[in-house]
Amino acid sequence: xxxxxxxxxxxxxVHISTVSRTFSAPHLVNPETRSRVLATAExxxxxxxxxxxxxxxxxxxxxxxxxxxxxxxxxxxxxxAAETHARRRDYHVFVADTDEDPIVEADLVQxxxxxxxxxxxxxxxxxxxxxxxxxxxxxxxxxxxxxxxxPAVVMDVGxxxxxxxxxxxxxxxxxxxYLSGPRGSWTNREIRRAAGxxxxxxxxxxxxxxxxxxxxxxGAAAAEAVLATGxxxxxxxxxxxxxxxxxxxQDRDVAVxxxxxxxxxxxxxxxxxxxxxxxxxxNPTAAAGRAAVDMLLxxxxxxxxxxxxxxxxxxxxxxxxxxxxxxxxxxxxxVAAYVKE
Amino acid sequence: xxxxxxxxxxxxxVHISTVSRTFSAPHLVNPETRSRVLATAExxxxxxxxxxxxxxxxxxxxxxxxxxxxxxxxxxxxxxAAETHARRRDYHVFVADTDEDPIVEADLVQxxxxxxxxxxxxxxxxxxxxxxxxxxxxxxxxxxxxxxxxPAVVMDVGxxxxxxxxxxxxxxxxxxxYLSGPRGSWTNREIRRAAGxxxxxxxxxxxxxxxxxxxxxxGAAAAEAVLATGxxxxxxxxxxxxxxxxxxxQDRDVAVxxxxxxxxxxxxxxxxxxxxxxxxxxNPTAAAGRAAVDMLLxxxxxxxxxxxxxxxxxxxxxxxxxxxxxxxxxxxxxVAAYVKE
DNA sequence: CCGTTGTCGGCAAACGTTTGCAGCAGGTTA
DNA sequence: TAACCTGCTGCAAACGTTTGCCGACAACGG
Numbered sequence: 248x249x250x251x252x253x254x255x256x257x258x259x260x261v262h263i264s265t266v267s268r269t270f271s272a273p274h275l276v277n278p279e280t281r282s283r284v285l286a287t288a289e290x291x292x293x294x295x296x297x298x299x300x301x302x303x304x305x306x307x308x309x310x311x312x313x314x315x316x317x318x319x320x321x322x323x324x325x326x327x328a329a330e331t332h333a334r335r336r337d338y339h340v341f342v343a344d345t346d347e348d349p350i351v352e353a354d355l356v357q358x359x360x361x362x363x364x365x366x367x368x369x370x371x372x373x374x375x376x377x378x379x380x381x382x383x384x385x386x387x388x389x390x391x392x393x394x395x396x397x398p399a400v401v402m403d404v405g406x407x408x409x410x411x412x413x414x415x416x417x418x419x420x421x422x423x424x425y426l427s428g429p430r431g432s433w434t435n436r437e438i439r440r441a442a443g444x445x446x447x448x449x450x451x452x453x454x455x456x457x458x459x460x461x462x463x464x465x466g467a468a469a470a471e472a473v474l475a476t477g478x479x480x481x482x483x484x485x486x487x488x489x490x491x492x493x494x495x496x497q498d499r500d501v502a503v504x505x506x507x508x509x510x511x512x513x514x515x516x517x518x519x520x521x522x523x524x525x526x527x528x529x530n531p532t533a534a535a536g537r538a539a540v541d542m543l544l545x546x547x548x549x550x551x552x553x554x555x556x557x558x559x560x561x562x563x564x565x566x567x568x569x570x571x572x573x574x575x576x577x578x579x580x581x582v583a584a585y586v587k588e
Numbered sequence: 589x590x591x592x593x594x595x596x597x598x599x600x601x602v603h604i605s606t607v608s609r610t611f612s613a614p615h616l617v618n619p620e621t622r623s624r625v626l627a628t629a630e631x632x633x634x635x636x637x638x639x640x641x642x643x644x645x646x647x648x649x650x651x652x653x654x655x656x657x658x659x660x661x662x663x664x665x666x667x668x669a670a671e672t673h674a675r676r677r678d679y680h681v682f683v684a685d686t687d688e689d690p691i692v693e694a695d696l697v698q699x700x701x702x703x704x705x706x707x708x709x710x711x712x713x714x715x716x717x718x719x720x721x722x723x724x725x726x727x728x729x730x731x732x733x734x735x736x737x738x739p740a741v742v743m744d745v746g747x748x749x750x751x752x753x754x755x756x757x758x759x760x761x762x763x764x765x766y767l768s769g770p771r772g773s774w775t776n777r778e779i780r781r782a783a784g785x786x787x788x789x790x791x792x793x794x795x796x797x798x799x800x801x802x803x804x805x806x807g808a809a810a811a812e813a814v815l816a817t818g819x820x821x822x823x824x825x826x827x828x829x830x831x832x833x834x835x836x837x838q839d840r841d842v843a844v845x846x847x848x849x850x851x852x853x854x855x856x857x858x859x860x861x862x863x864x865x866x867x868x869x870x871n872p873t874a875a876a877g878r879a880a881v882d883m884l885l886x887x888x889x890x891x892x893x894x895x896x897x898x899x900x901x902x903x904x905x906x907x908x909x910x911x912x913x914x915x916x917x918x919x920x921x922x923v924a925a926y927v928k929e
Numbered sequence: 930c931c932g933t934t935g936t937c938g939g940c941a942a943a944c945g946t947t948t949g950c951a952g953c954a955g956g957t958t959a
Numbered sequence: 960t961a962a963c964c965t966g967c968t969g970c971a972a973a974c975g976t977t978t979g980c981c982g983a984c985a986a987c988g989g
Contacts (some may be wrong), residue, residue, distance in 0.1 A: 249702070251945055263967050289964060298648065299945035301639035303974045309682075318669045318857075320661060327658045327685050339703065343675070344668050360681065361590070361635045363956060367923070381793045434846075463861070490861055497863075516659075517858045518830055519802070549793045592975055603939045608977060620936060640975035644944045 250291045259287040263281055270295060295553050309367040310543060311341045319461065320515040321532065322369065325390075329367060329536035336544060338364075347429060347460065349373045353381065357584035358440060359573055360385040365543040367530065367536075368392075372431035384569060392433035398546055400539045400555045404434050404512065405441035406513060407528035407559035411510045412445040412453075414526070420451070420508060420570035424473050426466065426492065427457020428484030435484055438512065442482055454478060459488060466485065466491025470499065478509055481572050486511035486527055488519045493521055499557040504568030523565035531557045534548045591632045598628030600628040600713060652682045652700040652707040653883060654693065660802065661856040662708065662873065663827065664733070664791055668707060669877035675760035677885060679705075688770060688801065696723065701726040706884040708877075709733075711921050713772035729884045731876055733774035739887055740895045741880045744854065745781035748869035752823050752851045753794075754927065755784040755867070755902060761792070761821035761849065761911035765814050767807065768798020769825030776825055779853065783823055796817060800829060807832025811840065820848055820911050827852035827859045827868055834862060834907060859903045864906035872898045 256263040261280060268276050269284045284296055293378075301307045312329055314322045330340045345352040349372040358367055365386035371378060375394050381387065382397060390398045409442060415423055425442050428435035439455060443509060446453035454476045459465035466488030473492065483489035489511030496503050503509055503523055512530035538555050597604040602621060605750045608619045610625045617625075621916030642648045649743035651672055655663045671681045682700060686693040688712040697707055706727035707794050711718060716735050722728065723738060730740045756764055766783050769776040780796060800806035807829030814822055814833065824830035842848055844864055852859060855870035879896050 249945095253945080263969060264945085264948080264970075267945095269967090275967075280967085296643070296945050297703050298639045298642035300947075301973090301974095302637070302945080302976085305945045305974080307639065318664045320664075320857075323659045323661075323664055326683070330658070330683065334699075339682050339684075339700070341680050342667070343680075344671055358675075359680070438698055451862050460763075463857075471935070493599065494861070516661075516804075516859055520835065520858055521671055521861050522863055590975095595974080605940075605978080606938060606975085608975095609938085612977070615938075621937080637975050640944090642975075643946085645973080646944085742943095843979045 249296070250293045250520065251296070252293070255284065255288045255291055255293050256290060259284050265454065276340045277574050282377070286348040300537055308337060309339050309341060309363045311363040311458045312369065313343050313345060313355050313366060314369040315345055315347045317344045318343065319487065320517060321513045325369065325532040327409075328346060328533035331363060332337065332460050332537040332540045336540070338544070345372070346451040347372060348540060349377070350452055353377060356381050356385065357569070365546065367539050367543060370432065370434065372429065372433075386546050388539045388546065390539050397552060398542050400535050400542060400557065401531070402530040402535055402557045403559050404528070404530070405437045406518055407561065408438040408482065409445045410561040411512070411528055412442045414567065415482070415508060415510065415570070416446070416451055416482040418451050418480070418508065418569050419566060422452045422476070422478040423454070424478040424481045425453055425455045426469055426473070426483040427455055427459060428461050428488070438482070452478075454487060459482075459484065459527060461485050463491030465489045466574065467495035470495035473507070474499070474501065474566060480510070480567070481507060482510045484512065486515045486525060489525055489527065489566075490521050493525065504566055508567040508570070509585070510567060519564070526564045526567040527562055529560045531559070531564050590637070591634045591677070591821065592637070593634070593860045596625065596629045596632055596634050599632060600625050605774060637705070647705050647782075648703060649678060650680050650704045651683060651881070652684065652704040653710065654684050654686060654696050654700070654707060655686045655710040656686055656713065658683065658685045660828065661858060662854045666710065666873040666877040667686045669874035670881050673824045673878040673881045677881070679881075679885070683779050686712060690718075690772060694718060697722050697726065705815055706887065708880050708884060711773065711775060713770065715772070727887050729885060729887065731879045731880050735894065739883050741876050741883060741898065743871040743873070743876055743898045744900050745871070746778045748777040748853060749782040749823065750786045750903065751902040752853070752869055753783045755904065755908065756821040756823070756849060756851065756911070757787070757790050757792060759821075759849065759910050763817070763819040764795070765817055765819040765822045766794055766826040767810055767814070767822060767829055768800055769802050769829070771799045775872070779825065793819075799823065804828045804832030805875070809838035811836035812883055814848070815840070815842065821851070821908070822848060823851045825853065827854045827856045827866060830866055830907075831858060831862050834866065844907055849908040849911070851908060860905070867905045867908040868903055870901045872900070898899070
């Protein structure tokens with residue numbers, strides 16, 4: 248059937264071990280022999296059988312990537328970056344989707360465990376205990392969650408939330424709402440904490456609403472509750488919810504940012520497609536994907552369990568404007584200048 | 589290290605072949621023995637080593653899924669459906685991204701070929717010849733492209749384009765533009781052909797602009813050219829381009845659908861997030877993903893090479909309105925009624 | 930009681946690699 | 960000249976399964 252190491256050996260008049268070494272330890276074989284073997288291999292169209300290799304080395308050269316929801320536009324850029332980066336290191340990536348369900352999540356890790364060299368766990372919804380448990384079965388790198396002793400890549404969403412809240416405070420808002428994300432999300436806790444602390448320190452109010460599924464419909468559904476609080480500015484767990492809210496407010500003829508300012512988190516592509524364009528916190532998702540792959544791959548070598556914290560950026564667009572404390576006629580341009588000071 | 593079939597055999601006092609059979613051919617082993625083996629296997633936490641199994645059976649229980657761009661919101665629902673469906677059949681999915689580059693595409697198929705039981709090639713940009721070539725190396729199912737003799741799942745985008753054009757004609761438009769997608773896209777040719785034929789049959793004009801990359805920026809960049817044609821309605825290769833165009837028109841104070849109507853294709857999530865909401869052709873992407881997986885899996889059994897054509901639906905929203913032939917004051921509601929007739 | 934049939938389980942040979950060990954040639958050192 | 964490297968290659972044993980073949984044994988019909 249397929250051409251094996253044995254065919255190449257026969258055709259080039261060497262032992263199979265020499266062929267094997269030509270590929271897996273080239274420095275151990277005479278350059279002359281090597282090029283001869285390489286030539287016949289090329290000619291015969293030989294491709295190493297990864298299953299056989301995996302069987303003996305114990306390394307599959309595959310990694311698993313588990314995300315909450317592929318259809319959530321936050322993830323694709325991360326998946327893409329991780330996949331490309333892994334392939335450059337001769338690894339392939341299994342992508343799986345948990346539908347935001349912690350049970351499915353645990354099952355998936357179990358199922359993939361024996362078939363990959365490690366798993367990237369992205370925004371997991373499991374408990375810390377569960378994750379530490381699973382770590383004993385397979386190397387893990389967690390993305391967007393900090394667990395002591397576990398290698399992790401997080402985007403500094405706390406800092407992002409602080410910037411966002413400060414931006415709103417600077418605009419004069421004194422009563423804010425935080426639209427909570429899903430239960431079990433570490434990111435959600437971080438944002439809530441950071442936003443709460445920042446608001447409190449400035450003597451402003453922050454009302455927390457939620458939890459919500461991180462989708463547009465949940466954001467839209469929260470509109471009534473938001474208005475009921477009387478707040479003039481909203482920070483949402485993610486852009487999808489922020490966008491949902493944005494549109495529900497428009498449907499109710501509530502002006503954004505005239506009456507209510509809205510800030511999202513993630514900076515997904517759609518955030519520049521809606522009107523007004525969304526002020527949001529940009530996350531370096533691609534960088535996170537790459538960093539996580541690197542971390543996972545070198546975790547095998549040494550036993551290092553570093554934690555990487557990536558910087559996030561507030562991107563000010565048009566969904567935020569002056570709050571009640573500023574002169575009513577101030578334009579966003581003036582406000583932008585004001586914010587700079 | 590890991591618990592193997594041998595450990596289970598020893599612990600339950602049978603030969604390894606019996607253990608193997610309890611898993612891969614249960615009917616060949618005595619129910620009593622079977623349950624005993626199963627029990628000890630469970631207790632020891634035994635998991636079959638897929639590499640070893642693959643080595644001897646030649647089936648990896650993996651499939652590859654190659655798409656043009658994971659970050660294009662058209663693909664994630666398809667990926668998600670394929671992945672979930674495959675897992676239900678005990679298959680795992682490798683996802684890879686070609687960045688719309690036919691060379692990368694060919695490389696990826698080669699790289700994955702030996703490691704999977706088959707590949708789902710989604711909206712390929714390669715030539716038909718190349719694809720037929722690759723088919724000799726690995727079972728293939730093509731999505732969104734029709735090649736004689738090759739198993740394929742396509743969404744009937746021709747029919748979608750016809751509905752879209754007819755909708756525009758019914759609204760009174762007489763000069764249409766088709767905003768072409770990327771070079772090498774079968775879908776693009778189909779749409780162009782169907783749209784052209786439909787317009788021509790009605791005695792209307794259809795100007796083709798392009799090719800373009802299937803992204804929002806390309807749609808926006810085409811705005812000038814569109815206006816220069818003097819057309820009153822535009823069909824775009826996909827929603828991203830349509831949305832880009834929509835916004836570029838708004839930036840130029842061109843009213844949509846007042847002065848120009850815009851129709852997209854795909855019905856991505858963002859098409860209801862923009863204002864006006866986009867009239868578009870909904871594609872059954874999830875169904876396509878599932879169908880393709882099934883087709884690939886049973887391709888191994890018999891040698892069947894069916895082709896499936898999935899129905900598409902025109903979704904009329906607010907980006908289309910009456911053309912110059914209708915009374916200027918007609919509202920979209922009246923027009924919708926008119927279209928029904 | 931013998932022969933036949935059928936069920937079950939063991940034996941051992943694969944599958945395509947990697948890798949520790951040993952051999953061998955040629956060169957260097959003592 | 961002996962002893963010892965050094966660089967290269969061959970040998971063979973793994974890795975954890977699956978599976979064709981055969982033997983053991985029980986049941987059954989004649």
